[in-house]
Amino acid sequence: MNAAKGRFISFEGIDGSGKSTQAKRLAAALEAQGLEVVLTREPGGSAGAEEIRALVLQGDPDRWSAETEILLFTAARRDHMERTILPALAAGKVVICDRFADSTRMYQGLSRGDLRALVDQLHDLMIGREPDLTLLFDMDPDISHTRAVERDSIDSRFEDFGADLQRAMRIGFIDLAASAPERFRIIDAARDIDSIAADTLATIKAHLG
Template sequence: MSRGRFITLEGGEGAGKSTQLRALATALRDAGLDVVETREPGGSEGGEAIRTLLLTGGADRWSPRAEALLFAAARADHIERTIRPALERGAWVLSDRFLDSSRAYQGQGALTDADILALHRIGSDGFLPDRTFFLTLPEEEAADRAKARDGDISDRIGGRASEFHRAVADAFTRFAAQEPERFRTVDAAGPAAEVTARLMSMLADLLP
């Protein structure tokens, strides 16, 4: 049995990652593939426990370093308990966020991108996706989508200032330019079905 593929969906708040992950999973299942849907932080019992710690409480609940360490620990458990076993049995794994979100969100200010990558090397042996989709959307449209989804209540990371989220978007753009062999930048505007079709076309070279 051949190894499965690991696909991640990245982008800022309101870009449609969760919606597109579900639609992409359906399309891949219709193509005859075994598909596992997961998310970060979370995706395993330990990862979900850490997710609760990370996304609840006040904005200053964790220092930048403590937050980055928690994300790295959640990811290590996620990979060990969920992702690797699924890939080894031949399943495709789709994750709503992964390492690149830590790089974009936690790799600012007190910590550098190199720091986040070092934590990932230590915690997860540098494990990377086969393909990463970076979903892009104009800032105002993304904010409207996020508000429609969350109302006036957002988690402690999503609720940060707009300047922070602009820096996150810039970081994703930089990663995509630096790693074109892994990243595909996807226009997430327009009808959801059209966005899913774009994603599927960008997976054609990996499909069996």
């Protein structure tokens, strides 16, 4: 899969890190500067992928095995890429995606079993593309988990795995960022919203040139 004209930016982080709020603020800031922006999310972002989102993010924590989740997330991502991300990139737009494959690498590939190799194999086979830039919103997992639980979202299945999962994922995300420094930028998400937004915009502007 290839779409060379636009820019593909993903936002990653543990639950409750504030990345979704920052994704919306960045989209608004870039649009105010005259850029065409597509703000999307995973799982979801297309009609078919949103249907899969309802399957994987709702219900009991043990509803699916990690292997089944990997297949479901990959199917959703493929539809999302075909119908939303690639057309936007081909049109020269900036795509801001709230979570992408790195979340699958953490949730299913690392924290729920030693399945990272399987995640990467399916990604290479069915997706074949990484974001141009990934912002990792990093903060204390105990604080972020409390935020996530207080949010009381209908899509709460992974939050029900508890704070231990968030602690493991934070370590995993940091390690992942260290393994791909050309793609990742780490944002301190423990600050006030305005400071984080300013840092995020400055990082993106430097990337866009």
